[in-house]
Amino acid sequence: MKLPPSDKRRIEHRKHEVTIPTADGLAVAARIPIRVQMEWDPEIGEWLLTPEAEALIETTKARHMGLLLPHELLGLRLRLGLSQQAIGELLQIGAKSWTRWETGHQRPSRSINLLLRALHAGLISPMQLRELCGPQPDWSAQFRLNAMSGPALKAVVIDLCRHQEETGAESGQVEPMNVAV
């Protein structure tokens, strides 16, 4: 990348690599070659990335990682008819985090991006998310109530799974009533 010093400051579009991380973020999954604007600084004798270049690199990286871009996040919020405060509360992240994502000052993590993409694609609705924000039901207590009043298959299955986790039981039949009570 280094060139012989020149006394002229100039801007050129030059080849650069965008590094795409693996899903765990620990290694490089791919390198995407792109051309970006660079400025030759004769005092330093090196190419500097311009702010436009950095923006292009980060947008390319975000797109290849499957992250929603800031303007897509803005579009999503407007489509849902929510304020920054409201969507921040819905996602339990706070309005500030959402604002930083929407303005491109920060990026959502890959895991929360999955949730955002599900919202963006209409696979889940704000109403469903609101329902999930509430406290989790206590299935054991629910099962006991149901067992007293009649069959409750769903609760039995859940309690059976819990029993297998707790006891390490791998196979074999377990009487539902013995599991829960």
Added chain:
Amino acid sequence: MGLQPIPPAWRSAVCAAIRRGSFLARLTADCHKQWQRAFPNSWRYELDEALFKALSVPEMFGCPVKMDTPPGETWEFFFDFQGTKTYGKVLLRTDRKGVVIFSAHRPERKKLRCE
């Protein structure tokens, strides 16, 4: 010579530039490439935050780097980036406003030049 405390005036000027982002705190293309190879899952704002945090500490030590060019004051130091010891080399230009980040990658040597 040993490690030296990084002058507060230098630290505060660099922090002020970093706060303004890529307009005043510029990365060399080589630095960007090395940094991304070391930390592929990171974004520019995270680098800015880490440098800002490190250089905001009064007890920050490093080594002055003497170079014929470019004009300005350059320091090298270690800082924490995503829980990893990272080598940084930063130039504050003579206008005391512009900053060039030359290095932000895993250390190639255990010690800084003046240690």
